[in-house]
Amino acid sequence: xxxxxxxxxxxxxxxxxxxxxxxxxxxxxxxxxxxxxxxxxxxxxxxxxxxxxxxxxxxxxxxxxxxxxxxxxxxxxxxxxxxxxxxxxxxxxxxxxxxxxxxxxxxxxxxxxxxxxxxxxxxxxxxxxxxxxxxxxxxxxxxxxxxxxxxxxxxxxxxxxxxxxxxxxxxxxxxxxxxxxxxxxxxxxxxxxxxxxxxxxxxxxxxxxxxxxxxxxxxxxxxxxxxxxxxxxxxxxxxxxxxxxxxxxxxxxxxxxxxxxxxxxxxxxxxxxxxxxxxxxxxxxxxxxxxxxxxxxxx
Numbered sequence: 001x002x003x004x005x006x007x008x009x010x011x012x013x014x015x016x017x018x019x020x021x022x023x024x025x026x027x028x029x030x031x032x033x034x035x036x037x038x039x040x041x042x043x044x045x046x047x048x049x050x051x052x053x054x055x056x057x058x059x060x061x062x063x064x065x066x067x068x069x070x071x072x073x074x075x076x077x078x079x080x081x082x083x084x085x086x087x088x089x090x091x092x093x094x095x096x097x098x099x100x101x102x103x104x105x106x107x108x109x110x111x112x113x114x115x116x117x118x119x120x121x122x123x124x125x126x127x128x129x130x131x132x133x134x135x136x137x138x139x140x141x142x143x144x145x146x147x148x149x150x151x152x153x154x155x156x157x158x159x160x161x162x163x164x165x166x167x168x169x170x171x172x173x174x175x176x177x178x179x180x181x182x183x184x185x186x187x188x189x190x191x192x193x194x195x196x197x198x199x200x201x202x203x204x205x206x207x208x209x210x211x212x213x214x215x216x217x218x219x220x221x222x223x224x225x226x227x228x229x230x231x232x233x234x235x236x237x238x239x240x241x242x243x244x245x246x247x248x249x250x251x252x253x254x255x256x257x258x259x260x261x262x263x264x265x266x267x268x269x270x271x272x273x274x275x276x277x278x279x280x281x282x283x284x285x286x287x288x289x290x291x292x293x294x295x296x297x298x299x
Contacts, residue, residue, distance in 0.1 A: 005064040005149060005267060009045075014058035014197040018043075021056045021242040025265055026064065027153040041065055066147050071245050073128055075117035076108050083141065083274045087124075088267055090115065090144040093276040096253050098134045101128075106136075120221060130257070132158060137240075140258030153266035162227060163206075163278055163298065164216040164257035165285050166236040167246055170213040176201045179224045189243060190229040199223045201230040203251070212239060212250075216259075216298065228254060241283055250251045250285045257282060259299045275299045 007026050009099065022043070023029045028036075032053065035167035036042035043050045044063040055063060081093035094100065099110045101232060119125045126146040129250045134142060143158060145151035181196030183189040190196075200220035207214040213236065217227055225244075231237055239246050241254035261274045278298070283290045 002110060005066065007062045008060050009056045009108055010057045013056055015055050015086045018050050018054045018056055019052040021062070022052070026062070028149065029152050034150065035067065039067060044151050049244050063151070066149065073112045073116040074108055075103065075120045076113035077117050078114040080114050081119055083276060087185060088146050088150045090142065091261065091274050092142045094134055094139060094142045096137050096139040096279065096281070100142060102132050111142060114160065116163060131155060132160060134258060136252035136253070138258065139279050141261045141274060146242060152248060152265055154263055157263055159262040160219070161260040161299065162260055163257045163259045163282070163290065164215050164217060164227060164231065165239045165282055166213045166215060166231050167211070167239055168236045169208050170205050170209060170212065170215065170236055172206045176234065178230065178233060180226060180229050189225070190225045192229065192233045197223055198228050199230065201226060206291055206298060209286055209288045212286055212289060214292065227256060251281050255282050255285060261289065
């Protein structure tokens with residue numbers, strides 16, 4: 001985790017109250033600002049302590065000293081497919097069949113364990129904060145924030161594109177705007193129900209065959225199993241998703257992949273786009289789909 005964040009005050013913020021600058025430009029939460037005020041040299045402008053009642057000066061650096069944190073997860077050596085990394089962010093391409101976080105049945109074979117080892121080896125340990133959480137059998141991009149500030153700054157600012165292979169032929173693009181809730185008498189399966197939480201899924205047909213359809217999907221909400229539940233609701237469950245009515249004949253896990261991530265870097269303010277290639281088991285569902293993926297720029 002980086003020890004300090006440095007923000008240069010832009011001209012349009014000259015003379016602005018420090019509290020407003022820290023909230024609107026730096027993106028700090030009220031809780032984080034309160035915590036930093038208790039830390040020695042938690043917030044500085046130049047070499048002087050910056051109080052929240054002070055004003056900031058254009059061209060000067062405001063320096064945020066981040067609190068120390070412990071990693072808290074068993075480090076395990078393994079291979080990480082790193083798509084992007086700097087002092088604040090780690091973006092990974094997670095393989096299917098790997099949980100993101102340790103759970104009762106998986107204590108040392110998760111993405112978090114491998115990241116713990118990676119950070120320990122680099123000499124810059126940080127608390128594991130996966131901002132987008134993928135199911136164990138969903139592959140693709142996972143965004144890990146290396147500090148609390150970055151986690152808060154990007155929590156609702158990640159634009160993700162998913163790729164899925166659905167059963168049956170879907171002939172046109174569409175949107176599913178249906179609430180989702182945990183199915184009665186189940187601890188895992190979701191269903192569309194009037195008393196559920198709002199959920200909106202946009203899907204676009206990329207390649208339709210007589211038996212399968214390759215689609216890209218963008219979510220307005222982030223409900224558990226949202227894509228899996230909504231496509232099953234349409235009568236087109238994902239291939240390999242036997243939990244929602246899909247077949248295991250062509251693939252042994254739900255054919256779902258987080259393929260693209262776009263966001264504004266919370267520190268540099270630069271636009272970043274990261275892509276994770278579609279895995280082979282999804283490509284191989286049909287020859288037509290494989291040919292389309294290899295010949296077209298999908299992501």
